């Protein structure tokens with residue numbers, strides 16, 4: 003069965019020619035102006051839950067880099083920067099009560115980057131999303147064939163699975179759109195650019211993906227692979243790609259709510275999006291590799307980002323073909339206006355500082371970081387273990403259906419799932435993706451109600467699929483507390499906690515490792531979401547009290563910091579899934 007899906011709304015179908023910067027599309031402007039007005043008044047969504055008050059952090063007390071000159075001299079190897087940032091953006095029972103933050107709904111950032119004057123290419127709207135079982139799509143590199151060509155339809159499917167609008171909710175008469183991948187607070191800070199070099203039906207060039215109208219906006223003509231490969235230490239996957247995704251984050255979209263701590267969230271959100279991108283690429287049979295070591299300046303210049311408001315998160319090489327030629331087009335500044343996101347933007351110096359201090363300055367430094375290795379984690383003594391058999395990869399829903407059905411669970415039913423299902427979710431989440439750094443995170447979890455596994459706190463050994471019991475008992479109350487006192491952590495059947503030894507990570511990769519660890523946690527979390535929904539279960543990302551969580555998993559996890567939590571379980575059926583979705 004091929005799943006037919008029509009775009010959420012029929013937006014302007016204004017005729018578009020090849021994207022030449024400077025082309026005006028009046029109807030798009032009107033549409034976006036309308037959308038902007040709507041978005042600034044949808045405050046009720048989060049007010050339902052939180053009354054406009056959000057958890058706050060102390061990261062804003064950090065000084066920013068003194069000036070542009072000094073920023074560029076800060077070193078990735080000065081790891082005190084990441085240590086400090088992590089410490090001051092930690093949540094605790096006290097911090098969330100002593101540093102409250104009120105959301106300014108009138109200044110809510112627009113969730114779309116809009117180039118009103120760039121020409122557009124429409125992507126196909128009647129997409130046939132992949133029927134390949136989602137579990138297979140996440141795990142099976144066997145689907146991949148390096149000869150697979152890429153065409154406009156394949157690009158559309160991958161981009162849709164990454165960031166397409168899947169559902170809309172009307173609050174107080176205003177539309178509110180949700181996307182294919184989960185995003186903390188539904189703030190969607192992540193942007194996607196496409197450097198197409200050999201894509202049938204698409205002229206070679208650099209484009210920006212606009213999920214709102216499923217179009218690409220043309221930014222630059224030409225083949226930019228050599229430029230990108232150079233920035234990434236001549237990474238061969240980039241040099242030989244048929245297309246490269248450049249993934250960035252616009253920090254203000256997330257800092258509006260989470261302040262400096264949003265830096266972590268931007269990497270989580272990139273990770274959850276990558277889970278979908280890699281599964282979609284697999285389903286297309288395309289080789290894909292995520293690249294995180296690159297000279298930031300060079301990629302920023304290409305897409306016109308400043309590295310302070312908008313920073314590069316990663317590159318994704320898609321497909322394989324003949325390598326790019328040695329010469330590449332002259333890189334001029336990108337002079338294309340975008341619509342302001344809100345009336346004013348607040349700068350968060352602590353965030354700017356950690357992003358600056360985790361920059362890589364050159365192609366050589368990028369290569370050095372990509373080759374860095376890390377000692378294996380020094381974990382505590384193993385406990386009694388059980389290794390339930392995961393389900394076959396063919397089990398469950400197809401990838402397209404899984405992505406369309408996915409939506410974070412708002413209330414869990416406190417019902418049990420089978421050990422084979424949990425084993426499948428963890429196995430699917432855990433396989434190390436094709437990425438330019440080795441595995442950085444470890445998986446711990448609370449099991450509340452899983453048939454065949456005793457309730458308790460566990461370590462999940464990825465190599466063997468074994469659940470090692472650390473503490474037996476009913477920890478619903480503790481789990482609910484640790485995820486910022488959200489009932490989801492107590493009511494789910496299991497709460498996964500991705501952890502990392504930041505000291506070891508920073509020693510190996512410098513501050514860049516801080517970005518990578520959060521991106522990996524987001525990617526593994528995104529896969530846990532996909533696996534849970536493929537099995538027709540539910541999942542929700544969760545944030546947490548940092549130090550209390552670390553302490554809970556001692557002594558086994560001594561030295562580990564929580565990086566992301568994902569609750570999985572049985573959604574409560576009568577839930578109205580959208581009434582408070584803007585966490």
Ligand SMILES: Cc1cc2nc3c(=O)[nH]c(=O)nc-3n(C[C@H](O)[C@H](O)[C@H](O)COP(=O)(O)O)c2cc1C
Nearest residue numbers: 180184185186187188270409410543544545583585
């Ligand atoms: C990294 C991450 C952290 C999240 N943290 C929370 C959380 O603490 N509490 C919560 O209720 N939802 C949380 N969510 C779920 C988001 O609110 C949800 O993804 C967003 O509202 C979009 O809705 P959807 O996932 O249903 O498409 C998180 C999601 C992600 C990806």
